[in-house]
Amino acid sequence: MGMVTCLGSGVKSxxxxxxxxxxxxAKISLFDxxxxxxxxxxxxxxxFDPKGYIPLKELRRLDRCQQFALVAAGECIEHAGLExxxxxxxxxxxxxxxxxxxxxxxxxxxxxxxxxGPRRAPPxxxxxxxxxxxxxxxxxRYGFKGHNTGVVNACASGTSAIGEAFRLVSEGxxxxxxxxxxxxxxxxxxxxxxxxxRALSTRNDxxxxxxxxxxxxxxxxxxAEGAGMLLLExxxxxxxxxxxxxxxxxxxxxxxxxxxxxxxxxxxxxxxxAIRLAMEEAAIDPSVIGYINAHGxxxxxxxxxxxxxxxxxxxxDAYRVxxxxxxxxTGHLIGAAGAVEAIYSVMTxxxxxxxxxxxxxxxxxxxxxxxxxxxxxxxxxEVAISNSFAFGGQNACLVFKGVS
Amino acid sequence: MDELEKRxxxxxxxxxxxxxxxNIQLDSKIVEDLGAESLDIYDMIALLEDxxxxxxxxxxxxxxxxxxxxxxFIRAHQQAS
Numbered sequence: 001m002g003m004v005t006c007l008g009s010g011v012k013s014x015x016x017x018x019x020x021x022x023x024x025x026a027k028i029s030l031f032d033x034x035x036x037x038x039x040x041x042x043x044x045x046x047x048f049d050p051k052g053y054i055p056l057k058e059l060r061r062l063d064r065c066q067q068f069a070l071v072a073a074g075e076c077i078e079h080a081g082l083e084x085x086x087x088x089x090x091x092x093x094x095x096x097x098x099x100x101x102x103x104x105x106x107x108x109x110x111x112x113x114x115x116x117g118p119r120r121a122p123p124x125x126x127x128x129x130x131x132x133x134x135x136x137x138x139x140x141r142y143g144f145k146g147h148n149t150g151v152v153n154a155c156a157s158g159t160s161a162i163g164e165a166f167r168l169v170s171e172g173x174x175x176x177x178x179x180x181x182x183x184x185x186x187x188x189x190x191x192x193x194x195x196x197x198r199a200l201s202t203r204n205d206x207x208x209x210x211x212x213x214x215x216x217x218x219x220x221x222x223x224a225e226g227a228g229m230l231l232l233e234x235x236x237x238x239x240x241x242x243x244x245x246x247x248x249x250x251x252x253x254x255x256x257x258x259x260x261x262x263x264x265x266x267x268x269x270x271x272x273x274a275i276r277l278a279m280e281e282a283a284i285d286p287s288v289i290g291y292i293n294a295h296g297x298x299x300x301x302x303x304x305x306x307x308x309x310x311x312x313x314x315x316x317d318a319y320r321v322x323x324x325x326x327x328x329x330t331g332h333l334i335g336a337a338g339a340v341e342a343i344y345s346v347m348t349x350x351x352x353x354x355x356x357x358x359x360x361x362x363x364x365x366x367x368x369x370x371x372x373x374x375x376x377x378x379x380x381x382e383v384a385i386s387n388s389f390a391f392g393g394q395n396a397c398l399v400f401k402g403v404s
Numbered sequence: 405m406d407e408l409e410k411r412x413x414x415x416x417x418x419x420x421x422x423x424x425x426x427n428i429q430l431d432s433k434i435v436e437d438l439g440a441e442s443l444d445i446y447d448m449i450a451l452l453e454d455x456x457x458x459x460x461x462x463x464x465x466x467x468x469x470x471x472x473x474x475x476x477f478i479r480a481h482q483q484a485s
Contacts, residue, residue: 055421055422056421056422057419057420057421057422061443061447119453119459120450120453120454122450123443123446123447123449123450124443124446124447127443
């Protein structure tokens with residue numbers, strides 16, 4: 001596993017931050033946001049040093065989202081101890097999700113086009129902008145020659161990528177798939193665009209309190225950036241090379257609301273079915289779920305409807321299961337959200353600590369489950385699920401299980 | 405090397421960061437000696453055009469082989485305009 005978020009670079013520093021209840025949200029520094037309704041975000045800054053993973057020459061030819069992807073992939077492969085290039089490259093694949101890809105590159109490209117004309121369009125703009133170069137670049141670096149694709153599912157991209165990778169491995173099509181998500185859209189156009197549909201928090205005067213999932217005073221999500229990558233491997237392959245196995249993926253559910261461009265289905269039916277299908281595939285009774293890493297964006301609708309879906313799945317049991325939204329600390333990494341949250345879910349199983357939902361201070365009667373408010377809780381977890389729901393109605397859920 | 409030639413070398417070094425700047429000589433062939441590949445060339449053209457405020461057509465690019473050729477091309481362009 002490997003990751004980069006506003007909480008830090010690397011799984012270790014992320015886990016320390018997320019179990020200590022730190023917020024990574026601050027004033028936007030990547031551009032002058034003074035004229036914007038939203039002026040806060042979860043930017044990657046401290047400790048992000050791509051030079052260890054990316055040669056200098058390539059650095060300036062890579063969009064920020066590609067840099068995040070390569071650094072997270074680098075950590076992931078290093079920690080997995082996988083020999084690269086692999087001896088059997090066509091049995092090794094890569095699936096990386098992203099919501100928007102190299103948006104900052106596109107924005108700069110448009111500026112140059114308007115100021116200097118078409119002759120001066122940056123020559124590397126296309127390779128920096130397209131999403132499939134994220135898995136493509138990782139393939140070049142590590143010599144994975146099997147199935148390689150970019151998944152585009154807005155806020156569910158990361159979870160979808162891991163789910164699709166899980167399918168490829170569980171069906172025996174590939175031995176190893178590196179899967180995850182990356183996003184770097186703290187840009188003027190994106191902050192303005194998400195702001196235009198009133199999706200973002202405007203709590204500019206108190207950034208660390210702005211992402212407050214399930215709290216009555218929540219006022220929208222906080223945009224964030226980063227990447228998360230996981231190495232999925234068939235059990236036989238992992239065992240034969242003596243790999244450290246962190247957890248097992250046992251189920252994946254994917255549905256669509258077929259309802260509205262940005263609003264979730266008000267009944268939560270699509271979300272419910274995604275979770276239920278994942279549980280059915282895992283052949284695990286929902287009563288065994290020990291932790292739910294919620295999508296929990298801190299928007300009015302998502303948190304209400306996700307709560308509804310969980311209640312429908314678990315009935316009275318819903319009040320027993322610890323839930324948390326790590327977005328309260330990381331902000332919303334859009335296409336990378338599901339990937340970093342998958343890592344937090346695996347870590348919860350490995351370490352027996354449930355990260356909190358911070359800033360949960362005011363009770364919302366429609367969000368009345370146990371969201372692990374404000375402080376991490378020690379608890380042995382054998383099965384964890386992670387939810388992601390997207391603009392576009394895409395719902396995705398992964399089920400993780402501990403290995404003994 | 406004169407001022408212009410030094411600027412050209414700096415610019416090429418900026419693109420080809422793997423190449424040690426001392427190894428970029430006026431008679432170095434950009435592709436054969438310095439190992440530039442197609443993306444490097446496009447990158448260089450864009451930087452040169454920006455730096456020297458001119459246009460280099462694809463036909464002209466094909467005639468350029470060495471660092472000296474680049475400098476000569478720019479000088480000719482500057483004298484013409």
